[in-house]
Amino acid sequence: MQKLYLLVPLAPLLGALLAGLFGRYIGRNWSHRITISLVFASFLASIVIFFDVLDGNTFNGSVYTWLISGDTRFEVGFLIDQLSATMMIVVSFVSLMVHIYTIGYMHDDAGYQRFFSYISLFTFSMMMLVMSNNFLQLFFGWEAVGLVSYLLIGFWYTRPTAIYANMKAFLVNRVGDFGFLLGIAMVLMYFGSLDYATVFLQAPEKVDETIAIIPGTSWLIITVICILLFVGAMGKSAQFPLHVWLPDSMEGPTPISALIHAATMVTAGIFMVARMSPLFELSETALSVILVIGGITTLFMALVAVVQNDIKRVVAYSTLSQLGYMTVALGASAYSAAIFHLMTHAFFKAVLFLGAGSVIIAMHHEQDMQKMGGLRRYMPITYATMFIAALASAGVPGFSGFFSKDAIIEAVHYANVPGVGFAYFCVLFTVFVTALYTFRLIFMTFHGATRMDEHTKGHLHESPWVVTLPLVILAIPTVAAGWFIGPIVFGDYFNQVIQVLPQHNAIERLGAEFTGVGGMMIHALSTLPFWLSVAGIFTAWYLYNVRTDIPEKIRLRFGFLYNLLDRKYYIDELYSWLFAKGARTLGTALWKFGDIKIIDGFFVNGTARAVAFSASLVRRYQTGYIYHYAFTMIVGIFIILTLWLY
């Protein structure tokens, strides 16, 4: 079994190396054949491991020693349990689908082999992240997925927007990683180890220890550690205020928007916090912070999605908002619900993105929904699968998103950490907004009159099977994944992995009321979220299918509000002024004034000038006339004699 563990990350790595280093020799077909088979092998291995874990065979062990320094050992190792096994299946499954889809999507691209190499490399990195048994390797995977994300956003490197977006993504992520690394350093300092098991075992003993970060104040170290770690999650999982990179990341090819920027990488932050539940549970303050940040992201990013016209950007903002849901769940100590939503979201968001990609291919790389419409007649499979995903996203009972989202909302309802009221309002109201923007997308794209030009219209057709097959396969869990809510969220599936303190345990209360999938659906009909969702779908239908003139009127009437949303609350402008321009101004000032004027100008060249100046003075005494020298000698002798005599 341990060899199988190694196979899971190493197979995609091998594929990445082969396609990346030898891509030009083995050609396009062999590149995708090799990488897909190796990812498939990784997927099969993940399934075998999953069932092995279900039998109770978990694993925690080291692969090799990375470094020993002082009293600390840094290891590379695997922790295989219910949480990592679940993540491995999700990652390898979505990755496999995206690999297949890529054959169709990138068919005409010159960088075909490179693309396969990157997404296989991503699969490797993500596997290293989720399978890690220690913080160091977690950080490895964490930054490695960031690297691949950087490479893939900038995949079309001649586009100015793409190479701006990828740098922005990397740097914003680095801000998160900055906090994350400090958190890891604190862990090492107080626990003397970076091994999860060792740290979690000791955590309860450290509950009362404090640190004076600012002299005179006193902070619980667990709170400081958790908040620093969460800063890392904010970067990777694009939580406010570090969310700015994710919408821009849509500059990358659509398959990676689905794989990296929706289904897997961006959920790494959620995964990490769930993994660290034994730490986070000990800090109510940190949970509060997570709740509020998650709440803000959920609501405010969903609102932005309503005014976007670029089909991928709608889905991107939807991703932000859904990540907010997961974060709120974490803050409410409903870790299992967060992971469950992570899973259902991976499926339905992958369908939405890959479907959007299918539309984009058909539209000849036009992404503006204002130029679409009526596509359902031309692309029935894409339409059907996206419609299912939209229902799941809007939380319609029966579809996967409903179960996971409802569990989160109810858990927040029962939670009692500070800030929960605000978060509850956010997640509840966002149900309406989610249904609105999701179905706005569906109606604008697939319904109504066709608004594209004649040329495009003439060429409209359904995408090839390599594109639609992944959509259809992914549509199955989009519907059905939710039905497993009983064992996964309310059951004891995660009992060994996730720790929840009794006073935070909202999930347990929910579980007591849980009467099965059918019961949950029937119960939902009498609750607010269901009706909010219906209202959202209805509003979208009315505004974007029946009275399509109204949105324009609203836009004109509430110009200020519209601009605020359209410009994403001006956060990008603020950051680019404050940080990008600020750093450059400061750098220039330090260079021109500090280095050139003071150090070089005054001290270095000043010393040289002082030497030259004194030399020019002293030089005057070197006249070369004997009588000058003789006179000086006489004066000297006179002075010496005087001093000697007295």
Add this chain to the structure above:
Amino acid sequence: MSFEFPILSLVIWLPIVFGIAVLATGNDRNANSARVISLIGAILGFIAAIPLYSNFNSASGTMQFVEHLVWFERFNVNYHVGIDGISMPLILLNCFITPLVIVAGWEVIKDRVSQYMGAFLLMSGIVNGVFASLDAILFYVFWEASLIPMFLIIGIWGGPNRVYAAIKFFLYTLLGSLLMLIAFIYLYQTSGGSFSIQDYHQLAIPLTPQILIFVAFLLAFAVKVPMWPVHTWLPDAHVEAPTGGSVVLAAILLKLGGYGFLRFSLPIAPDASHYLADMMIALSLIAVVYISLIALIQADMKKLIAYSSVAHMGFVTLGFFLFNAIGIEGAMVQMISHGFISGAMFLCVGVLYDRLHSRQIADYGGVVNKMPIFAAFFMLFAMANAGLPGTSGFVGEFMVIMASIKTNFWYAFLAATTLIFGASYTLWMYKRVIFGAVASPAVQQLNDISKREFAILAILAIAVLWMGLYPYPVTEVMHATIDHLLVHVSNSKL
């Protein structure tokens, strides 16, 4: 006592002998034989150094491969060399970089080839001598001698402003080392007539003289590292130096300063080191933050990398003055890793400069379209420069950050800003140079790297990745020595 083969002397003198042989080939009519002899000498130099690693006893913290010959009996000056876990990795780094530099200058240098190649071989042997010397006078001779080849390399094969840069380099470093000589003379007197560095480690010295000795050493070493605020010679020297000169300067010569702190300042003046640690840490952190901001706005690629070197070396001095094992080992790892990465970065700029004769970022753009293989290498080294895990650039910074938080949260906080700054200046430069559409007709003419360039970059790439993925062997050889050093430093000598 049985006869032992003087491997260490071989490592020091073999490159010097070859250097002289190369010089003997004379003018450029024999340029090719000069190149071949230099390469053979450099490679033999590296091979000769391998036993230093393979026969090294990492369980021991004392000097190994020791050779002792009387030089000037009257002043008790000896030819006394030996290595421990601090100097051995640095000697290997030096012997590793030399052949790469020779190959990097292969076709590029057309004038005075024998002198150019000879200078690098001489430099290589001299630097090995610095790292191996256990006698203060021998050390001082090698230390000052190392200035001369570099002075010539910058002054003869440098850019338009080479004379200013060469003189600035020379005077800056010479001034620093004069005080070191005075410190040696004082130590000679106090120790009752010994120039043995190991004797100095045992000397009891009151605090005030210790501080003075520390300051005297500080000036010598801080200039070399270079630490803020005595760093301004480095950007000028780098900008004017030929590619090979920049590589050796960044990869090897800067390490002399770091080595000096470990060999002299910390063990000879431990109380002063503790007393002044806060100041040293402050200077190091200024280097990390202030210099990074300056690096961000540079328009000249070499200047940018030079400033980034200063920022990265800030981690070295920061690690030293935390006085714990992980900090000092991290600083050592950072020195070796910086040797690979900065060397590779300067080589990458050299590749571009050889083609377009410009170092200005603005003259490039879209290079990836014409040089995809080069772009891939450059990407790897840029990421390593930004401290990406999995590359060697991460290891040292990670260790030093882990160590610094134990001393003070804010030290770690400021040090960790390198995560953001390092990525900012490196990737912004990369974006403007490599990405984008082809920016000019000149870029349109670029050819991808030759086999020769590929070989150099590939070797460095392997080194960078290997050290990032498996740093264990690198630190393994240092443990005993650094533990020994730490014990020494924690005992007061007042």
